Amino acid sequence: MATYRKYNWPKLFQSFEQSDLTQAAFCQQHDLNPKYFSRKRAVHVAAQPQRTSVMSASQSIHPWHIQRCLSLSLGPAKCIALHLC
Structure with a gap:
C-alpha cells in the first residue's frame, strides 16, 4: 500500500525557487516525485494572480x-x- 504524505506545497515551491537546484535535484533532495511536483507547481503558478508590468x-x-x-x-x-x- 502506498504511503501518502501531506506537504506544505506553497512553502516547498518557495524553497525550490530560492534554491539554486534544478527541479530534479530539489525533488531528489526532498524525496519527491518530480512529475507530481511539476504538476502541483503548474497548478500553483496558474492559480497565482498575474503580476502587472x-x-x-x-x-x-x-x-x-x-x-x-x-x-x-x-x-x-x-x-x-x-x-x-
Whole structure:
C-alpha cells in the first residue's frame, strides 16, 4: 500500500525557487516525485494572480544632446532599459 504524505506545497515551491537546484535535484533532495511536483507547481503558478508590468518613461536634456530612456519592468528582478539618443 502506498504511503501518502501531506506537504506544505506553497512553502516547498518557495524553497525550490530560492534554491539554486534544478527541479530534479530539489525533488531528489526532498524525496519527491518530480512529475507530481511539476504538476502541483503548474497548478500553483496558474492559480497565482498575474503580476502587472510597470512601464515608465523619462527624458533628460543635456547640453550636448537629448537622451530619452524607456524602462520596462517585468517583475521584481527583470528590468529592460532602452536609451534612445
